[in-house]
Amino acid sequence: MSKQQLVNQELFDVKNSKIHGNGIYASIDIKKGTKIIEYVGNKVTKEEADIVSDRQLELAKGNKGIGEVYLFELNDTHDIDGNVGWNPARFINHSCEPNCEVEIENDKIWIVALKDIKKGKELSYDYGYDAEDFKDHKCKCGSENCFGYIVGEDYREDAKKKLAEVKK
Numbered sequence: 001m002s003k004q005q006l007v008n009q010e011l012f013d014v015k016n017s018k019i020h021g022n023g024i025y026a027s028i029d030i031k032k033g034t035k036i037i038e039y040v041g042n043k044v045t046k047e048e049a050d051i052v053s054d055r056q057l058e059l060a061k062g063n064k065g066i067g068e069v070y071l072f073e074l075n076d077t078h079d080i081d082g083n084v085g086w087n088p089a090r091f092i093n094h095s096c097e098p099n100c101e102v103e104i105e106n107d108k109i110w111i112v113a114l115k116d117i118k119k120g121k122e123l124s125y126d127y128g129y130d131a132e133d134f135k136d137h138k139c140k141c142g143s144e145n146c147f148g149y150i151v152g153e154d155y156r157e158d159a160k161k162k163l164a165e166v167k168k
């Protein structure tokens with residue numbers, strides 16, 4: 001476990017977010033394709049990740065907003081637990097119309113600009129949550145086409161069907 005902080009702090013600030021809690025904001029204009037922040041944390045095995053995940057979900061019960069899960073799938077054998085003080089990328093919020101995306105390259109997780117981002121804009125990416133328990137995660141991203149819940153783009157059709165079934 002190395003605590004190297006390979007982040008380019010020239011590019012962003014941590015500030016209170018309109019979406020949720022803290023957020024990450026562009027401190028200068030950022031060009032499309034720029035690697036903005038590496039999502040860092042403790043490298044854990046899938047087994048360890050399950051334990052971390054259970055513990056964090058337990059904490060989250062009855063205390064909304066605390067104990068959120070910051071696990072990131074790195075490869076077939078390992079995840080990154082990003083719930084550490086030296087990982088500002090954990091503050092990046094989900095958006096239904098994100099301006100960043102995640103790229104995994106040589107076992108490193110990067111948050112990369114999907115488009116040109118103006119100074120002062122909040123950074124966001126699609127968390128890619130599936131349609132399983134999506135109703136537990138309301139989305140407040142404020143984008144024009146906000147889905148209302150935090151669901152990955154690939155799963156929104158499924159989630160829509162589930163919502164329609166409930167209404168019947």
Ligand SMILES: [Zn+2]
Nearest residue numbers: 096139141146
């Ligand atoms: Zn949204």
